[in-house]
Amino acid sequence: MHELPQTRDLAVxxxxxxxGxxxxxxxxxxxxxxTLSRTVTRLEEQLGVALLRRTTRSIEMTPEGRDLLEAARGILERTEALSELVSHGRRPRGPLRINAPVPFVLHGLAPRLAAFRAAYPQVALTLDMTDTPVDLIGAHADVAIRFGPVPDSAMLHRRLGRAGWRLVAAPSYLERMGRPERPADLAALEQVRFAAPDHINTLRFRGLADPVRPKPSITASNGEAVRRLVVAGLGIARFSEFMVAExxxxxxxxxxxxxxxxxxxxxxxxLYLTRxxxxxxxxxxxDWLEEIV
Structure with missing residues (x-):
């Protein structure tokens, strides 16, 4: 009977x-x-298979290595969960690093985090705000919240909900420019534009074959900046509904x-790593995110 690998070797x-x-x-x-190399070699010798192909610049998993990776992640998950349960009872505790777009943190999380903290005071949250995709490993993040299609990756994911869109303007802007009576009239207005992604700036309407193209007013690279510019009466824009609900x-x-x-x-x-x-x-x-989204 083969000796089972040590948990610490699997973690390495x-x-x-x-x-990487x-x-x-x-x-x-x-x-x-x-030291890490010797640990991997010991694991390979114990299992009797090659797990990694090493080069001077990178590593590549063998098929056996890919199989072990999933099994090892599962073992480490269960071991860590058991350790938490034995050491601290059933109350979650410890650090949790979250990566999310700036607007979602400001308008989706921040107004509601007091309730989470009240329920789980021993969970120490760290919020990293980025509007671009992030490498969870490189960012040392436990979970990333993203909008749009799920990237093709080894990360696990949980769909939390859907965000609709709202085309909006400040009342002061409409008083000054005149409120449009039909979508085609928007072409006479100005649009505060997102620097990226550009598709947010495209305005399509039922009954119109082509997009309506208002004149650009100001372009900003941050969604919160675009919101504030629209609130200030500098043009129209469309936003995810959570950004403008309040x-x-x-x-x-x-x-x-x-x-x-x-x-x-x-x-x-x-999105989160299996481990x-x-x-x-x-x-x-x-679970809490699913309730608030």
Missing amino acids: FVAVVED GLAEAGRRLGVAPS DLAAGRLVELFTEELIAEPLDITA SSGLRRLAVFL
């Missing part, structure tokens, strides 16, 4: 793969790459042609 193997090499894993773990309720913005606007709602998805999914603090955070 997973770290080397996820960090011995040197990278060594820097993160504070261990010499030669502005609409307070009368700072008004909707334009909601029924006629053609814009596919965006999936809101939480992190066993953490109870991550599990309760994902």
Whole structure:
């Protein structure tokens, strides 16, 4: 009967793969790459198969290595979850690093995080805000919240909900420029534009073959900046509904042609690494996200 691999050896193997090499894993773990290499070699000898193909610049998993990676992640998840349960009872605790777009943090998370903190005071949250896709391993993040199609990757994901779109303007702007009576009239107005992605700037409506193209007013590279410019009366723009829900309720913005606007709602998805999914603090955070989205 073969001796089972040690959990620490499996953890080293997973770290080397996820960090992209011995040197990278060594820097993160504070261990010499030669030590990690010996650990992987010991694991290969114990299992009787080659797990990694090493070159001077990179590593590549063998088919056996890919099989072991999934099994090792599962073992480490269960081990960590058991450790949390035994050490701290059933109350989640510990650090949790979240990466999310700036507008979602400001308008989706920040107004509601007090409730999560009240329920789980021992979970220490760190919020990183980026509007571009992020490498969870490189960013040392436990979970990333993203809008749109799920990228093809080894990460697990959970769909949290969908975000519709709202075309809006400030009342002061419409008083100055005149409120359009039909979508085609929007061409006479000005649009505050997103620098990226450009498709947000495209305005399509039922009954019109071509997009309506208002004159550009100001272009901004940050969604929150675009929102503030629109609230200030500098033009129209369309936003995910969570970004402008409070502005609409307070009368700072008004909707334009909601029924006629053609814009596919965006999936809101939480992405996370397999090795992190066993953490109870991550599990309760994902459950909470599903409730608020």
